[in-house]
Amino acid sequence: MIRDHLLSDENAEAIRLMRDLLIMKGYSANTRKTYCNEFHQFLRLLGDTSVNSLEKHHILSYLLWLIEKNNYSEQHVHSAVNAIKFYYEKVMKRGKEFYDLPRPRKPYKLPDILSQDEVMRIINNIDNLKHRMIIMTCYSAGLRVSEVVNLKVHDIDSNRMTIHIRGAKGKKDRMVVLSVKLLDGLRRYASFYRPGDYLFEGLNGGPYSARSVQKILHEAKKAAGVHKRGSIHSLRHSYATHLLESGTDIRYIQDLLGHNSIKTTMRYTHVSLRDIRNIESPLDKLPW
Incomplete structure (x- = not known):
């Protein structure tokens, strides 16, 4: 079972750095909100463990937990992947390590049409x-x-x-x-x-x-x-x-x-x- 914790000072700084870079890169307010919310949820599970010490297999375990234990939709998991990748690739410059994080296939749904x-x-x-x-x-x-x-x-x-x-x-x-x-x-x-x-x-x-x-x-x-x-x-x-x-x-x-x-x-x-x-x-x- 994964527990929910308050953010450590180091992890709180991580989300601040991410938010600042999103603003600097000109991401929309909606995208910034989505990324920060998803990343914050991820950080809350770490306790005193530094987000900067994690390896790829830790991230994969988290994504699997979202799908199997929380029944996250494909779209929601995609948002989590985008947020985590942004931090490690753009903020921490560890792009090669997290480039190929797997994503669930999105179901193809026809749009709802009114006559x-x-x-x-x-x-x-x-x-x-x-x-x-x-x-x-x-x-x-x-x-x-x-x-x-x-x-x-x-x-x-x-x-x-x-x-x-x-x-x-x-x-x-x-x-x-x-x-x-x-x-x-x-x-x-x-x-x-x-x-x-x-x-x-x-x-x-x-x-x-x-x-x-x-x-x-x-x-x-x-x-x-x-x-x-x-x-x-x-x-x-x-x-x-x-x-x-x-x-x-x-x-x-x-x-x-x-x-x-x-x-x-x-x-x-x-x-x-x-x-x-x-x-x-x-x-x-x-x-x-």
């Missing part, structure tokens, strides 16, 4: 104007929840009919299409709510809570009788799939979503019904 009718029912079941515009903005531009809550008023360009997404995943900016219907709704919203800096303001004029946005979608799905699983990201998946089904070139979809690799965007070809509907099952060709 256009389901999206319309969800939107129509939101009475609050601000809430409705948040969900419409997510779907109309394929935005991540972090992107919609950080939109500023000046990011909406009605002359060029674009939305400027700033500092998205990987700290990349991109331009997406501003829907005519969305612009009309945003004008009504702005005249009523008078947003200052952030397009969708939360408490004290700050950004709206990401958790609150997820709750809006959850309640709207329930009201609309949509029982599919999925979060705000399912709206992004649906946006991409609906574009593909309408004939939009996948390279444009890649740019609109901000994907580095076309391989990431290609997964939507597996859930698109555009080509599947044209395929005839061999069963239907049997001479009954």
Whole structure:
């Protein structure tokens, strides 16, 4: 049984060094939080044992413990590996020793897709104007929840009919299409709510809570009788799939979503019904 301990002074210094280097290298706040949380959990099990004295077999034992005793998901174990590798490779410069830490295979899951009718029912079941515009903005531009809550008023360009997404995943900016219907709704919203800096303001004029946005979608799905699983990201998946089904070139979809690799965007070809509907099952060709 592995016990939980307070951090020794040396191990506390290790996590401080890791946090500082993450900041220096420009990692996002979310990545820094994930890495530090995973590394902190690892350090809490060491007691007075210095993290700098460990060898590769110690790390392998820990990863095995996460999987067998704690039933960690593949994604969670990947996060633990990333955090530990960062410390030993980047902070301690022991890269060769920990380069090939094994990772569990991630299960291949198709994204959850809402039909256009389901999206319309969800939107129509939101009475609050601000809430409705948040969900419409997510779907109309394929935005991540972090992107919609950080939109500023000046990011909406009605002359060029674009939305400027700033500092998205990987700290990349991109331009997406501003829907005519969305612009009309945003004008009504702005005249009523008078947003200052952030397009969708939360408490004290700050950004709206990401958790609150997820709750809006959850309640709207329930009201609309949509029982599919999925979060705000399912709206992004649906946006991409609906574009593909309408004939939009996948390279444009890649740019609109901000994907580095076309391989990431290609997964939507597996859930698109555009080509599947044209395929005839061999069963239907049997001479009954």
